[in-house]
Amino acid sequence: MKILISNDDGYQAPGILALYDALKSIADVDVVAPEHNNSAKSNALTLHSPLYVHTAANGFRYVNGTPADCVHIGLTGLLGYRPDLVVSGINNGANMGDDTIYSGTVGAAMEGYLFGIPAIAFSQTEKGWAHLDVAARKARELVEQLAGQLAAAARGQAAWLLNVNIPTLPADQIKSIRVARLGRRHAAERVITQTSPRGETMYWIGSAGPAKDDGLGTDFHATAQGHVSVTPLQVDLTEHEGLLAWREQLEP
Secondary structure: OEEEEEOOOOOOOHHHHHHHHHHOOOOEEEEEEEOOOOOOOOOOOOOOOOOOEEEOOOOOEEEOOOHHHHHHHHHHHHOOOOOOEEEEEEEOOOOOOOHHHHOHHHHHHHHHHHOOOOEEEEEEOOOOOOOHHHHHHHHHHHHHHOHHHHHHHHOOOOOOEEEEEEOOOOHHHOEEEEEOEOOEEOOOOOOEEEEOOOOOEEEEOOOOOOEEEOOOOEHHHHHHOOEEEEEEEOOOOOOHHHHHHHHHHHOO
8 A cells, every 4th residue: 555645734743753653554655745834724736936845854755835735746746656545644733623624634635535546634633742642543543444445446436535533632532433524613713913023913813713513423522522533525515405596596
């Protein structure tokens, strides 16, 4: 099995180092990740400035671009082969509910999925890298558990995209996997303003809002109960149920 790993926290982040160490024992692994932190870059691609690839002392390749840039470059020429799986993370903090729209971690995995390759985005529910070794083991276990689906995808079956959140807990406190839908968050906190040394107003995006829809069956609920949440994602944003009503209103 061949795996491409990326992330949004940067190629030196503890999460990607732990994920690489966990997966290199079960697969041939290449890392192509951003040079710097690119959190909340979603699926952004860099189109109006050149991108450069450098190789770190540990063999990781890093790019002066976004997470999606890294996977895109990897799959369209840098690697020279088609990986069986694209894995992103382990992210420093949760990517649940609305987070998935903004997440660079999910964006990197989604880029692989858009190329028809199975992909997984891994995140820890809390920031700070506590129990990172446990999260990395859980990530490896899931990849091993999905061996059959990866083989099917290699034979031409449809690719898939999974968003995985691992509770930041000791191993003996983490419960089994729960397949869950995305919850929802309240609107983000107010923007934060400061005055620069030159007297100009600076704006900082506020923190994400607290969970709003966190009931039974959501990723928020599953992880709060100590379970690893796995959410299959899709790219089609069409509101299929509303198509007929819009046609009746707008079409001649």
